Amino acid sequence: MTENSHKLLVIGAGPGGYACAIRAGQLGIDTIIIEAGKPGGTCLTVGCIPSKALIHAAQEFETVARAVSGDNPFGIAAEKPSLDFSKTMAWKDGIVGRLTGGVAGLLKKAGVTTVTGWARFRDGKTVEVETDAGPRVIHAEHVVIATGSEPVELQSLPFGGSVISSTGALALTDVPKRLAIVGGGYIGLELGTAFAKLGAAVTVVEAQSRILPQYDADLSQPVAKRLRELGVSVLTGAKAQGLTADGTALHVETADGETRAIVADKVLVTVGRKPAVSGWGLDRLDLDMQGPFIRIDEQCRTSTRGVHAIGDVTGEPMLAHRAIAQGEMVAEIVAGRKRAWDRICIPAICFTDPEIVAAGLSVADAAAAGIAIKTDLFPFRANGRALTLGREDGFIRIVARADNHLLLGIHAVGAGIAELSAAFSVAIEMQARLEDIAAIIHAHPTMSEAFHETALKLLGHAIHV
Numbered sequence: 001m002t003e004n005s006h007k008l009l010v011i012g013a014g015p016g017g018y019a020c021a022i023r024a025g026q027l028g029i030d031t032i033i034i035e036a037g038k039p040g041g042t043c044l045t046v047g048c049i050p051s052k053a054l055i056h057a058a059q060e061f062e063t064v065a066r067a068v069s070g071d072n073p074f075g076i077a078a079e080k081p082s083l084d085f086s087k088t089m090a091w092k093d094g095i096v097g098r099l100t101g102g103v104a105g106l107l108k109k110a111g112v113t114t115v116t117g118w119a120r121f122r123d124g125k126t127v128e129v130e131t132d133a134g135p136r137v138i139h140a141e142h143v144v145i146a147t148g149s150e151p152v153e154l155q156s157l158p159f160g161g162s163v164i165s166s167t168g169a170l171a172l173t174d175v176p177k178r179l180a181i182v183g184g185g186y187i188g189l190e191l192g193t194a195f196a197k198l199g200a201a202v203t204v205v206e207a208q209s210r211i212l213p214q215y216d217a218d219l220s221q222p223v224a225k226r227l228r229e230l231g232v233s234v235l236t237g238a239k240a241q242g243l244t245a246d247g248t249a250l251h252v253e254t255a256d257g258e259t260r261a262i263v264a265d266k267v268l269v270t271v272g273r274k275p276a277v278s279g280w281g282l283d284r285l286d287l288d289m290q291g292p293f294i295r296i297d298e299q300c301r302t303s304t305r306g307v308h309a310i311g312d313v314t315g316e317p318m319l320a321h322r323a324i325a326q327g328e329m330v331a332e333i334v335a336g337r338k339r340a341w342d343r344i345c346i347p348a349i350c351f352t353d354p355e356i357v358a359a360g361l362s363v364a365d366a367a368a369a370g371i372a373i374k375t376d377l378f379p380f381r382a383n384g385r386a387l388t389l390g391r392e393d394g395f396i397r398i399v400a401r402a403d404n405h406l407l408l409g410i411h412a413v414g415a416g417i418a419e420l421s422a423a424f425s426v427a428i429e430m431q432a433r434l435e436d437i438a439a440i441i442h443a444h445p446t447m448s449e450a451f452h453e454t455a456l457k458l459l460g461h462a463i464h465v
């Protein structure tokens with residue numbers, strides 16, 4: 001058995017863990033990272049990246065399919081499109097391969113030692129790893145737990161056979177003819193929209209009274225409309241009860257109390273993710289928990305000295321860019337720099353059609369915090385660029401303080417709006433006021449002008465509405 005000591009040991013090479021290790025390596029810290037699977041974690045291998053590749057390919061296919069039916073305003077017509085789904089998936093896998101290989105290269109370049117295997121804690125400063133070359137024991141002064149999260153399984157619909165998680169959906173070899181999705185949140189709607197565009201007959205079963213309940217109804221409404229246009233059937237206030245005896249359909253109790261059987265080749269269960277806290281010796285550490293998550297402070301310190309935790313294992317929002325920011329911060333803290341979590345907002349994007357961006361406080365958040373606000377929106381139907389793209393659905397809404405006009409939140413829904421998220425978070429983090437946004441020239445014709453116009457509208461002098 002080999003035994004080594006390092007200054008920093010990171011468990012899990014997802015966005016949190018690899019960002020932490022790379023930054024630590026850059027700072028000259030002797031760092032080792034242990035990963036059971038591929039570098040990149042959930043995000044690069046079975047999450048953000050493969051899902052966005054599939055979403056994009058599906059959009060391309062749907063554009064051609066609409067041309068066949070003449071359902072576009074551009075006068076474009078086409079013959080029947082065909083889809084070689086194995087090529088689509090191979091293209092997606094190629095992107096994943098390039099990125100996971102890239103992360104491995106970046107770790108090496110930063111001087112980080114990478115070990116492939118499953119880590120288990122002996123105590124707060126020692127882990128054992130089973131590797132192909134045999135067991136290893138690693139001691140470290142500082143440990144970072146970045147073990148991520150895993151899909152929530154429903155007791156009535158255990159994963160296996162036709163019941164799949166997002167990981168299974170991203171590894172399908174054929175587009176299912178009939179796809180039932182339990183959970184109309186991020187994953188259910190991102191993947192559901194993609195499979196609908198690829199030709200699947202999709203039914204979404206959502207327990208709450210509307211899809212995307214984490215966003216306000218104004219934001220989710222354009223998404224619901226587009227799902228209807230795509231022929232996706234959405235059952236809200238509905239409970240999935242399990243497969244029928246022959247396994248060919250999903251029993252659902254609808255909002256009005258009736259039981260329906262939805263015939264489905266695959267049932268995709270996307271009812272949330274839970275922190276990955278088992279199998280690595282959590283019981284060996286005396287860690288305080290916060291619900292199912294590891295409790296951390298503003299420096300991502302756990303209740304055990306020398307043990308930090310970052311990313312999905314520490315709580316909501318379970319987003320890659322939060323994990324990355326925490327990882328960088330912890331590396332700098334281990335290097336002795338004075339750092340603490342001081343971010344005002346963590347933007348969130350739902351890659352549905354249209355996309356949704358949420359940065360900072362919503363109207364409801366501000367009301368709950370008792371802050372007096374000014375709020376208004378600018379619709380894309382009054383934005384030249386949106387019209388030239390044939391997509392005038394959606395809007396940008398600003399929430400600002402009533403007294404000093406400080407931007408508190410920016411929420412938007414629109415085609416391709418994800419790329420505007422940086423403008424929104426820069427404005428909030430730089431503590432811009434409505435007057436600042438109003439004074440900045442926004443290039444024409446772009447959808448970003450709607451951001452400018454929202455600020456002008458709130459100041460009482462919008463030009464284009």
Ligand code: FAD
Pocket residue numbers: 011012013014015016017034035036037038040041042043044046047048049051117118119120146147148149166187276279280310311312313318319320321323351
């Ligand atoms: P993870 O990425 O989960 O990585 C944890 C790593 O730790 C894994 O590789 C695991 O193998 C390893 N590990 C765990 N335990 C051990 C152990 N004991 N020993 C060795 N290795 C171990 N977020 C976004 O911001 N944008 C998106 O568009 C987005 N899309 C998503 C789409 C899907 C389908 C899914 C499932 C998730 C998506 N997410 C998205 C969420 C995002 O993937 C996570 O927030 C992010 O990956 C969390 O990073 P992490 O480093 O905390 O953990």
Ligand code: NAD
Pocket residue numbers: 154182183184185186187188190205206207208211212213238239240270271272273317318319348349350351
């Ligand atoms: P989610 O929390 O986004 O959505 C789960 C949905 O399932 C909710 O609408 C919930 O009301 C519903 N639900 C729960 N139990 C149910 C039941 N028994 N029957 C029917 N509906 C039920 O979770 P997710 O879609 O699984 O995604 C998990 C997490 O992954 C997200 O919260 C997010 O942190 C991350 N993610 C992010 C992105 C992105 O940033 N674009 C994309 C995918 C995933």
